[in-house]
Amino acid sequence: MELGLYLGCLIPTEQYAYELSIREVFPKLGVELKDIQGPTCCGAPLRNINMSLTMYLSARNLALAEKQDLDILAPCPYCHQALTRTMAVLDENQELREKVNSHLADEDMRYQGNVKLYHVLDLLHDVVGVEKIKEEVEKPLEGTNIAAHYGCHLIRPNGLERPDDSEDPQKMESLLRAIGMDSEDYVEKLDCCGAHVMVNEPESALTKTGQKLEAVQERGFHGMATMCPWGQRMFDSKQEDAAATVGASLELPVLYYTQLLGIAMGISPSDLGIELNLSPIHKIEHLEVEE
Amino acid sequence: MNRVGVFVCHCGSNIADVVDVEEVVAYAQGLDGVVVAKDYKYMCSDPGGKLIKDCIKEHGLDSVVVASCSPRMHEPTFRSVIDDEGMNPYCLEMANIREHCSWVHKGDEEKATKKAQELVNVAVEKALFLESLEQSEIDVVQEALVIGGGIAGIQAALDIADQGKKVYLVEREPSIGGKMAQLDKTFPTLDCSSCILTPKMMDVARHPNIELLTYSEVEEVDGAVGDFTVKVRKKSTYVDWNECTGCGLCAEACRMKDKVPDGFDMKLGDRSSIYTPFPQAVPLKYTIDPESCIYLKTGKCGEEPPCLEACEIGAIDHEQEDEIVEINVGSIIVATGYDLLDPDELYEYGYGRSEDIITNLEFERIVDSSGPTEGKITKLSDGEDIESISFILCVGSRDEEKQTYCCRIGCMGALKHAYLIKEHMGDEVDINLCYTDIRSFGKGYEEFYRRIRGTDITILRGRPSEIKVDPDHKLSFNIFDTLTDKLLEIESDMIILVPALVPSEGAEELARKLRISQGTDGFFLEEHPKLKPMDTVKSGVFIAGCCQGPKDIPDTVAQASGAASRAMGILNKSRLENDPMIAWVDTDLCVGCGVCVDVCPYSARELNEVTGIAEVDEILCAGCGACIAACPSNACIHKNLTKKQIIRMIDEVA
Numbered sequence: 001m002e003l004g005l006y007l008g009c010l011i012p013t014e015q016y017a018y019e020l021s022i023r024e025v026f027p028k029l030g031v032e033l034k035d036i037q038g039p040t041c042c043g044a045p046l047r048n049i050n051m052s053l054t055m056y057l058s059a060r061n062l063a064l065a066e067k068q069d070l071d072i073l074a075p076c077p078y079c080h081q082a083l084t085r086t087m088a089v090l091d092e093n094q095e096l097r098e099k100v101n102s103h104l105a106d107e108d109m110r111y112q113g114n115v116k117l118y119h120v121l122d123l124l125h126d127v128v129g130v131e132k133i134k135e136e137v138e139k140p141l142e143g144t145n146i147a148a149h150y151g152c153h154l155i156r157p158n159g160l161e162r163p164d165d166s167e168d169p170q171k172m173e174s175l176l177r178a179i180g181m182d183s184e185d186y187v188e189k190l191d192c193c194g195a196h197v198m199v200n201e202p203e204s205a206l207t208k209t210g211q212k213l214e215a216v217q218e219r220g221f222h223g224m225a226t227m228c229p230w231g232q233r234m235f236d237s238k239q240e241d242a243a244a245t246v247g248a249s250l251e252l253p254v255l256y257y258t259q260l261l262g263i264a265m266g267i268s269p270s271d272l273g274i275e276l277n278l279s280p281i282h283k284i285e286h287l288e289v290e291e
Numbered sequence: 292m293n294r295v296g297v298f299v300c301h302c303g304s305n306i307a308d309v310v311d312v313e314e315v316v317a318y319a320q321g322l323d324g325v326v327v328a329k330d331y332k333y334m335c336s337d338p339g340g341k342l343i344k345d346c347i348k349e350h351g352l353d354s355v356v357v358a359s360c361s362p363r364m365h366e367p368t369f370r371s372v373i374d375d376e377g378m379n380p381y382c383l384e385m386a387n388i389r390e391h392c393s394w395v396h397k398g399d400e401e402k403a404t405k406k407a408q409e410l411v412n413v414a415v416e417k418a419l420f421l422e423s424l425e426q427s428e429i430d431v432v433q434e435a436l437v438i439g440g441g442i443a444g445i446q447a448a449l450d451i452a453d454q455g456k457k458v459y460l461v462e463r464e465p466s467i468g469g470k471m472a473q474l475d476k477t478f479p480t481l482d483c484s485s486c487i488l489t490p491k492m493m494d495v496a497r498h499p500n501i502e503l504l505t506y507s508e509v510e511e512v513d514g515a516v517g518d519f520t521v522k523v524r525k526k527s528t529y530v531d532w533n534e535c536t537g538c539g540l541c542a543e544a545c546r547m548k549d550k551v552p553d554g555f556d557m558k559l560g561d562r563s564s565i566y567t568p569f570p571q572a573v574p575l576k577y578t579i580d581p582e583s584c585i586y587l588k589t590g591k592c593g594e595e596p597p598c599l600e601a602c603e604i605g606a607i608d609h610e611q612e613d614e615i616v617e618i619n620v621g622s623i624i625v626a627t628g629y630d631l632l633d634p635d636e637l638y639e640y641g642y643g644r645s646e647d648i649i650t651n652l653e654f655e656r657i658v659d660s661s662g663p664t665e666g667k668i669t670k671l672s673d674g675e676d677i678e679s680i681s682f683i684l685c686v687g688s689r690d691e692e693k694q695t696y697c698c699r700i701g702c703m704g705a706l707k708h709a710y711l712i713k714e715h716m717g718d719e720v721d722i723n724l725c726y727t728d729i730r731s732f733g734k735g736y737e738e739f740y741r742r743i744r745g746t747d748i749t750i751l752r753g754r755p756s757e758i759k760v761d762p763d764h765k766l767s768f769n770i771f772d773t774l775t776d777k778l779l780e781i782e783s784d785m786i787i788l789v790p791a792l793v794p795s796e797g798a799e800e801l802a803r804k805l806r807i808s809q810g811t812d813g814f815f816l817e818e819h820p821k822l823k824p825m826d827t828v829k830s831g832v833f834i835a836g837c838c839q840g841p842k843d844i845p846d847t848v849a850q851a852s853g854a855a856s857r858a859m860g861i862l863n864k865s866r867l868e869n870d871p872m873i874a875w876v877d878t879d880l881c882v883g884c885g886v887c888v889d890v891c892p893y894s895a896r897e898l899n900e901v902t903g904i905a906e907v908d909e910i911l912c913a914g915c916g917a918c919i920a921a922c923p924s925n926a927c928i929h930k931n932l933t934k935k936q937i938i939r940m941i942d943e944v945a
Binding site: 158167168187188190 | 638639692757759760761767
């Protein structure tokens with residue numbers, strides 16, 4: 001299987017560990033990744049300002065993939081949601097599709113609507129498969145209980161096709177179990193990471209971040225796994241700020257699932273960008289060697 | 292061609308001030324086929340009628356055109372005038388020169404007069420070809436069927452029976468009583484629900500004019516107003532109800548005693564396989580539930596089923612089979628009620644994820660002193676004491692994802708429950724009530740709301756987010772209170788959901804059997820939302836209670852009495868006359884394609900089995916004209932509104 005990797009903005013500018021670990025694990029699971037040439041913004045941040053511009057930007061990236069005859073892996077849920085929505089809207093609204101295509105024509109491009117879209121979650125769970133992952137595990141990360149954080153864009157809104165159920169997602173847990181970890185449901189699982197109000201209301205944002213981290217820590221989890229660069233940024237990169245905001249002592253390791261998967265597959269942690277994580281990941285038993 | 296007389300009315304000054312009546316008369320006199328034209332100040336008065344009658348006699352008229360007001364006003368008047376003179380009443384045509392002309396063209400007399408002339412001209416063109424029509428008559432079966440034995444069905448059945456007509460009351464559960472029987476108290480007066488309902492149920496049981504068919508369902512409906520034939524399936528109860536005394540020894544002996552979830556108690560309590568739904572059941576007879584009865588499931592229950600031994604009179608019959616009863620009625624009242632929306636469909640409210648998240652109807656059973664907990668309110672998950680209870684209103688109601696409409700009883704029901712909790716547990720327990728808008732519209736409702744609002748209770752305006760269920764049974768949710776603009780986190784030991792009301796199960800199937808319509812929300816559709824709220828499109832079939840839309844008990848009872856009164860309007864007649872202005876088939880032209888059968892909304896059309904030619908059921912046909920427009924062979928013809936008439940009418944004004 002060959003997929004075009006569409007990273008969006010946050011991963012290549014800040015969340016390098018996600019990209020590193022994705023580029024490490026997927027080829028070993030039979031998914032070759034090629035770069036989409038000349039990508040732009042997915043359009044999502046403009047959605048509430050100019051819907052048709054959002055559609056144009058999304059469609060441009062989709063059209064680029066079509067030009068290279070590739071389906072897309074979009075590891076950022078925010079991008080994934082924008083692209084999915086654009087595909088759904090342009091399927092229904094032929095008028096808007098023609099308008100978008102008339103702009104794309106400036107670059108000799110055309111959106112056809114026959115590209116398939118994957119996120120890390122459904123690619124691993126539904127395409128690669130839990131069984132295949134179990135086979136590839138060299139050192140199961142046993143004895144560790146990890147909380148799954150999905151993030152809102154990955155599963156919502158209900159009604160748009162998303163990689164997992166909007167109210168009761170379970171695929172990440174089964175992927176965590178596949179690499180030997182424990183992962184139980186917890187009450188705060190669907191709580192907000194705060195990323196979306198970080199610019200305008202940093203205190204509110206960090207309160208949400210801190211409250212969720214505190215709850216996960218109090219419930220006795222050894223760490224948290226994410227599949228979203230926005231959530232990772234809040235829970236990992238901004239954990240200290242969040243702790244100060246809610247007045248708690250937070251020491252919770254937060255990693256990308258692809259990092260944990262890579263470690264379980266026997267890939268060297270430094271190839272998975274492990275030194276880029278800012279949360280105290282050494283607290284997880286299997287990562288002690290890194291200290 | 293008919294000899295036509297034209298009679299133009301001044302309507303005092305209503306018409307004559309705007310339309311030059313004399314000009315219209317002069318114009319009419321010049322039209323082909325018109326043998327006489329007259330005007331009069333009030334054509335609907337006795338002298339006006341006499342003028343028409345005299346002219347019919349003197350000029351040997353075949354049909355009459357009256358140019359006056361709307362036919363909705365005086366068509367019956369003029370029909371009876373010409374009928375008196377021996378002319379067929381359907382040989383009348385009216386030209387509406389008041390509502391359609393003088394009233395709307397005041398100030399432009401010249402054009403108004405010209406329009407009145409054209410309207411008369413058109414009416415004359417039609418009158419030239421009017422034919423005598425005869426009304427068909429049917430004998431009315433002066434008995435009624437009421438479907439559904441909740442409070443609506445009970446009220447309707449009693450009203451009709453009290454007026455001396457026989458009523459069949461069909462109920463699918465073993466007892467009548469419906470949802471009201473499950474309620475503890477009723478708002479806003481807090482009467483005990485069963486105390487006011489049980490006497491009515493007993494009235495039904497005792498009434499000589501009511502034949503009760505419980506544990507029965509309507510299977511098939513045929514016929515039309517005045518003469519419906521209905522097949523009712525009497526489901527097997529496995530107990531001979533003629534013998535059963537309701538002593539209950541069988542239920543005591545049953546091997547499944549206290550093992551079968553009790554539907555009446557919302558599955559919060561348990562019963563035996565042989566049961567009555569509740570102690571005041573009417574009829575007080577026992578029924579075996581085939582889903583759980585060991586003998587009915589396996590053909591064997593120990594040495595011998597203990598119920599057989601317990602029943603001294605030998606009323607139990609495990610071999611009993613369903614019975615189909617055919618009844619004949621003149622009118623049908625549908626009162627099939629509602630169900631609660633299953634909150635399981637709304638994951639975020641946590642129903643099914645915790646035993647402490649319940650519906651308001653479940654709480655009715657809990658708070659009822661004859662319910663499964665005998666009125667004691669404790670946590671259902673672990674039996675621990677309760678310190679706080681939260682209500683969430685509008686669960687699936689006023690929600691674009693689910694039901695867009697208001698359930699109309701949720702707010703008041705929750706306020707009532709808040710009161711009952713205080714009564715049972717005092718101020719020790721914290722009550723939070725999360726609402727969208729409090730709708731306390733009924734008589735005495737607003738006063739009740741104020742009374743509860745004044746007690747120690749937290750009322751929050753907003754919709755809670757996801758309910759979180761902790762493994763140790765702790766429940767919590769966030770709510771943004773839109774009155775204080777604050778996000779609050781609330782912890783609760785019990786959460787009572789107030790779900791939307793939806794049509795009761797099987798409503799769609801019943802609508803199909805009765806050929807009545809449903810709205811987009813599934814509730815049965817009334818013929819007119821304001822002026823015919825109990826009628827349906829099917830003549831002779833009426834609706835009452837929540838099957839028409841969510842409503843409280845007072846509105847339900849009022850509508851049930853209304854529906855009974857509408858039904859009595861039919862049952863009081865021995866014969867019904869049919870409007871003869873309906874479709875008929877020119878058998879020379881009909882090719883038997885069957886298009887008319889498909890388009891007829893009243894099932895009045897079918898193909899003759901022998902000739903293959905289409906026929907019209909004169910009783911069922913409502914004269915809507917759908918088949919006439921659809922017929923590709925011009926074989927369907929509307930009596931007294933033929934294509935020839937219509938084309939001539941159009942030609943005159945074109």
